[in-house]
Amino acid sequence: MELILPIAIVGAVLLLVISSYNGLVNARNRVDEALGQIQVQLKRRYDLIPNLVEAVKGQMGFEKGVLESVTAARAAAVNAGATGNTAAQAKAENMLTSSLRTLFANVEAYPTLKSNENVIQLQEQLTSTENQIGFSRQHYNASVLSYNNSVQTFPGLLFAGALGFAKRDFFDAPDSEEAVPKVSLS
Amino acid sequence: MATFYDLAAANRRKSALLVLLVIGIFAALATAAGVAFTGGIEGALPYSLFAFGLGFFLTLGAWFGGDRAVLAAAGAKPLNPSAGAEELQLDNITAELSIAANIPKPKIYVIDDTALNAFATGRDPKHASIAVTRGLMAKLDREEMSGVIAHELSHVRNFDIRYGLLVAALVGSLALLSDMLLRFAMFGGGGRRRDDDRGGGGGIQIIVFFLTILLAILAPIAARLVQLAVSRQREYLADASGVELTRNPQGLERALTKLGGDREVLEVATKATAHFYIVNPVKHFESRAAGFMATHPPLADRINRLRALRGAQPLLASEGRARE
Numbered sequence: 001m002e003l004i005l006p007i008a009i010v011g012a013v014l015l016l017v018i019s020s021y022n023g024l025v026n027a028r029n030r031v032d033e034a035l036g037q038i039q040v041q042l043k044r045r046y047d048l049i050p051n052l053v054e055a056v057k058g059q060m061g062f063e064k065g066v067l068e069s070v071t072a073a074r075a076a077a078v079n080a081g082a083t084g085n086t087a088a089q090a091k092a093e094n095m096l097t098s099s100l101r102t103l104f105a106n107v108e109a110y111p112t113l114k115s116n117e118n119v120i121q122l123q124e125q126l127t128s129t130e131n132q133i134g135f136s137r138q139h140y141n142a143s144v145l146s147y148n149n150s151v152q153t154f155p156g157l158l159f160a161g162a163l164g165f166a167k168r169d170f171f172d173a174p175d176s177e178e179a180v181p182k183v184s185l186s
Numbered sequence: 187m188a189t190f191y192d193l194a195a196a197n198r199r200k201s202a203l204l205v206l207l208v209i210g211i212f213a214a215l216a217t218a219a220g221v222a223f224t225g226g227i228e229g230a231l232p233y234s235l236f237a238f239g240l241g242f243f244l245t246l247g248a249w250f251g252g253d254r255a256v257l258a259a260a261g262a263k264p265l266n267p268s269a270g271a272e273e274l275q276l277d278n279i280t281a282e283l284s285i286a287a288n289i290p291k292p293k294i295y296v297i298d299d300t301a302l303n304a305f306a307t308g309r310d311p312k313h314a315s316i317a318v319t320r321g322l323m324a325k326l327d328r329e330e331m332s333g334v335i336a337h338e339l340s341h342v343r344n345f346d347i348r349y350g351l352l353v354a355a356l357v358g359s360l361a362l363l364s365d366m367l368l369r370f371a372m373f374g375g376g377g378r379r380r381d382d383d384r385g386g387g388g389g390i391q392i393i394v395f396f397l398t399i400l401l402a403i404l405a406p407i408a409a410r411l412v413q414l415a416v417s418r419q420r421e422y423l424a425d426a427s428g429v430e431l432t433r434n435p436q437g438l439e440r441a442l443t444k445l446g447g448d449r450e451v452l453e454v455a456t457k458a459t460a461h462f463y464i465v466n467p468v469k470h471f472e473s474r475a476a477g478f479m480a481t482h483p484p485l486a487d488r489i490n491r492l493r494a495l496r497g498a499q500p501l502l503a504s505e506g507r508a509r510e
Contacts, residue, residue, distance in 0.1 A: 132285055
């Protein structure tokens, strides 16, 4: 008879541990899935960029610097992605995003490029990929927030570290999205 | 502030209630008719069973085939993303915003019409379709189209589409049933009723008979009013949650302005499907979408609510009238 209470307590603790462990695994899987979604889109962007550079190269010969910085930023992003460090990758991708914006702005100055079917289509695909990355990033960051919360709060806090549930990094938004754009009046 | 989870849950609940209500009204109508025609509750049983079965199969039909029926009625054809720049853009926009809304990408259809309109249908986000007119693809830029698609995806995510399908089935089938009853009362029921008068139970029978006719007249009107009341509120909500997805109230605002300036009637839309569309497609009356019987709120009002989101001044009254 006096065994019932200890058994009930042990059972309750066990249930708590099991359910919060399962919660952590679920949250971590959601984070991985969201990150996978971003990676698919980033890969698509890597594939599209050389095509765009190729399509505009002939016309934009004297603005070589812009094209070179896009190509360099792409290579840096691919390398950063291979390391598996989310924070570093996010930073490299943001560089790529801003160099692409510069390229798009430059294309505007060339009427022949602006009306070229191939360039229009590549720009549309890149714009869409860009937007998809943005929305996936929101989704990923929301998943990371909820995962980190369950790792850092009770009861996950008690055993998350021991079982290898580490805190995850956010995929940060580019600075230019937060900063007010500078307008030059000169 | 209600989240879309609350909205979707409320819509699921209302959809289930609606199905029960439809079957209930059907059974009540038919039982009353049965009593009137046969003079007794025993004789009414086949009538009730028939109406019950009818309601059940209509709901089933709306559930599994309603979206296809609505799309076919609008003459919508599946979109081919590689057909051109506009098609590619529409496909891309839908893919982007589906990610933002965290739902599977719905099937996209095109209505070959120069009028400016769009709608969403389906029973849940996994079985959803959106359709836009060719005119809309030609006249809207990327931002404006994103606003419209986000509005439609909000209908999908909120389960408005499920409710809309069931409402369409309710409105359509109540009209059908009361039509059948009225005809039956006038041509079929009349003779027998006079024979039964000699039996003595005629008094009650006549009352029930008139009740049936009253019900038959009132039911479609009631159903129509339900349809109107719900769909106006839904349009405001879909505008707001669409902006939540795009984070750009101006895109939808400009799109609505363009839609409001369009005077063309979308020929393929009917009264039973009007509530699916982003703006009222049936514009035979110049007072379009402003009155008591309107399925959609006045456009100027929707535009003003979007302007309030970005802190802009509302449209002037004269400007608003011109846009309606």
